[in-house]
Amino acid sequence: MTISIRDVEYVAKLAKLEFTEAEKVVYQEKLDAILGYMEQLQQLDTQNVAPTTHVLPLENIFRQDELGPCLSHEEALSNAPDQSDGYFRVPKII
Numbered sequence: 695m696t697i698s699i700r701d702v703e704y705v706a707k708l709a710k711l712e713f714t715e716a717e718k719v720v721y722q723e724k725l726d727a728i729l730g731y732m733e734q735l736q737q738l739d740t741q742n743v744a745p746t747t748h749v750l751p752l753e754n755i756f757r758q759d760e761l762g763p764c765l766s767h768e769e770a771l772s773n774a775p776d777q778s779d780g781y782f783r784v785p786k787i788i
Contacts, residue, residue, distance in 0.1 A: 695733075697725040 702722045706713055713721065767780065776783040 695729055697722050697729060701725070 699718050699722055702713070702718050702725065705725075706718075706721075771777050771780065771782070774782050
C-alpha cells in the first residue's frame with residue numbers, strides 16, 4: 695500500500711494542518727516508509743508469541759510505604775517566604 699498526496703491532504707485536513715506542496719511530498723514519503731515498515735512486521739511469524747503489553751515481564755514495581763526520616767515542622771517552614779500560625783502562607787488565587 696502506498697500513500698498518495700491526496701491521502702496526505704486528507705490526514706492534514708482531519709488534523710487541521712496546512713502544508714506546502716513540498717511538505718506534502720516529504721510527509722507522503724515518510725508515511726509511505728512507515729507503511730513499508732508495517733508490511734515488514736506483518737511478514738514476521740508471531741504464531742508462537744504470546745500477546746503482551748510489555749517487552750519485559752513486570753511484577754509489582756511499587757515499593758512498600760515505609761516510614762523514614764522526615765523534616766520537623768520548624769525545618770519545613772524555615773525557608774518559607776511567608777508563614778502564618780505554623781502554616782505556609784500563599785497568595786489568594788480565587
